[in-house]
Amino acid sequence: MWTLTVQPRFNETDALGHINNTTLPVWFEQARTPIFRYFTPDLDPQNWHLIIAKIDVEFLAELYLQHEVEVRTYFSKIGNSSMTIVHEAWQQGKLCAKGHAVMVHFDHDNKGSKPIPEDIKAQLLPHLVEQ
C-alpha cells in the first residue's frame, strides 16, 4: 500500500463549501505515481506504457479544505496486462471517498494491450490486497 498526503487546495473546493467531486480523480491519479514509476522510472511522458480504461469514485462523506487527506492506494487485482487499483481518501480518521482505476499495459505502436513484464509484476504483487 502506498500513502499520499494531500493538502487540499482552495480551488479544489466548490460553492457548497467542500471539496468538489471532480477533485478526487485528480488526487487518485497523483496517488498512482509510485505505480507509474514501475513502468517509467523517470516519469518521462515520452516513454509511457500505461493507459487508463476505467475509473470510479464513491463519495462517502464530505471532504474539507481544512485538514490533510491521506490517500491509500493498493491493488485489488493484477491481471496479465491490466491492473485494478483501489484508492481510499481518509480525512480526520474517516474514509470519505473510495475509488478504483483500471489501467492497462499498452503497446502504443501496435495499439493494443501487452503483458505486464514479470519483473514488474513481482514488484507489484506485495501491494495486492485480497478483497
Add this chain to the structure above:
Amino acid sequence: MWTLTVQPRFNETDALGHINNTTLPVWFEQARTPIFRYFTPDLDPQNWHLIIAKIDVEFLAELYLQHEVEVRTYFSKIGNSSMTIVHEAWQQGKLCAKGHAVMVHFDHDNKGSKPIPEDIKAQLLPHLVEQ
C-alpha cells in the same frame, strides 16, 4: 436526452497528447446543469438540493483537442430519492467515453435523502432511457 457541446481546452490535454482522464468528470458535471436546474432553477448554490454519491467513467477511445465533443446525457434510472445519470462523450462520430453519476436528493438540514418531488420527477421521466 440533453446535449452539451464542449470545445476542449488546451489545459485539459496532458503530456500524452490527448484529453486527460480527469477532464471527463468535469465535462460530465457541466452536462448535468439542465438536471441541476430542475431542482434549483436559478443555480444558486445556497439553495442546492443534490449531492453526488458515485461517478464512473469508461475510456473507450482517445479524445483530442482539435474537435468539439458532444456530451449526451440521460437517465438510466430514476428512483424514489436518487437518480442514475448516463453521460456519453462523442467526438467525430465516435463514442470515446461513457460514464454514470448517481445523484441523491438531499435534505441538508436532516442530513439525509428525501423523495424527489412528484412534479420534478414528471419532468425528468421523458429523459429516462430504458437500458
Add this chain to the structure above:
Amino acid sequence: MWTLTVQPRFNETDALGHINNTTLPVWFEQARTPIFRYFTPDLDPQNWHLIIAKIDVEFLAELYLQHEVEVRTYFSKIGNSSMTIVHEAWQQGKLCAKGHAVMVHFDHDNKGSKPIPEDIKAQLLPHLVEQ
C-alpha cells in the same frame, strides 16, 4: 475582437461561493483559440508555434455560477515576434475581470523567438485595439 461565451462550471466555484481566481487564466486560454488557429489552423499540438511569456489578471468583481460569462479578446500590441492579448470577462453587463497574455512566436528547433509571418500579422491587425 473575439467573443467567447462561457457557461461557468460548478467545479470552477470555490468555498467562498464564487468563481475561483484560478479559473480566469483557464477561460482566457480557451479564449485565445481563434488566435491559436492563425498559427496552427487544425490545432494539432504537434505543430504548435506559440509559447506564453506572461499572464496577468485583475479581479474587479465577483463572478457567479449562475450566469454566462462573455470573454472579449483583442490585441493591445502586435510586435515583431510577440503579441499582447487583452481578455475581459463580462457577466450581467459588468466587467468582472481583465487580464493580459504575452505570447511569443517560437522556433522549437532553435529554442528562440522568430518573427510572426507577414500574412498572419495582416490577419491579426484588425483585432488590434489602440489603448
Add this chain to the structure above:
Amino acid sequence: MWTLTVQPRFNETDALGHINNTTLPVWFEQARTPIFRYFTPDLDPQNWHLIIAKIDVEFLAELYLQHEVEVRTYFSKIGNSSMTIVHEAWQQGKLCAKGHAVMVHFDHDNKGSKPIPEDIKAQLLPHLVEQ
C-alpha cells in the same frame, strides 16, 4: 519566506509535454496557505477575510512532470490593508516561473477593504523582502 514542495500532477501537464501555464496560479494559491492561516487559523472558508485583487505570472523556463517544484513565497510589500506576495517556482535549481498576487484584507459586511490588524502585520513583516 515560505517554501512549498509540489509534486507535479499528470493532469497539470499539457499536450506540449510540459506543465500547463494555468497550473502556476493554482500552485501559487496553495503556496499562500501559511498567509491564509494568519487571517483564518483554522482555514474555515466561512470565516475568510482576504480577497484577491490581481495576479501575474512570468514564465521563464519549462516545468516538467518529472521533478519536484519548490515554490518560494514572500512579500514584496505590506500596505495598510493590502499585501503584494511574490511566488517563485524552482525546478532542478532553476527559476522557471515567477509571479505576484495582490491580496486585500476585506470586510465582507461593508464590502470594502479594512486595515490589516497590527498583531497580524507584526507576524507578516519578517517575510517582507526589500526588492
